[in-house]
Amino acid sequence: MTETGHRSGGGSGETPTVSTRRRYRRLLFGSVGVGVVANVALRLLSYPVAAEAAYWVGIVGFLAVWQFSPVTLFDERDAELERRASTVTLVVAAVVLVLGASGARTLGALGIYDAPPFVGGVLYGYVGLFVVFAVAYGWISGTR
């Protein structure tokens, strides 16, 4: 999600971007937040259709701000933080997948414990995550 950029040169009285970026970032995450909160509130009030509509208004708002913001929403440090957080997330997922899959198979084969179906679903979900990562990595490395 993070795209970076900053102006070249400096001190020449160019239009400030940081406060604008802050404002649009608030709008970006605020639209999703409001959509989710409204969704939960409306579902609790038994308005399921209106709840989904509110949710999608939030999502569309997020996408609109992301796509049409006049400034770059994240700077290069944000991108670096996101890259590092993604790496940690993948490592955690890999550890859970490697240990969880093997553990579930072993315990099942020994008749000690049969993992409920949702555990298998979670593990296959992680497999899907790594497949998406591999495809994305291959695609991006082909364009750089």
Place this chain on the structure above:
Amino acid sequence: MNNDVRARREERGLSQGGLAEEVGVTRQTINSIERGRYDPSLELAFTLAAFFECRIEDLFDPDGDDAM
């Protein structure tokens, strides 16, 4: 990587937020650079050097600690 950003910024009477505005990054990025916790991209290093009207090697010392 050690750098001279804080000294040069203070010399000009700029806050971190002010410098951030001038070079188009967040205040947190300037703070991290000054504390040696983040090494800027080559593009940002050039931008900072141009802003302070000096060379990159006058601003950054590669013999400092490793950063992010």
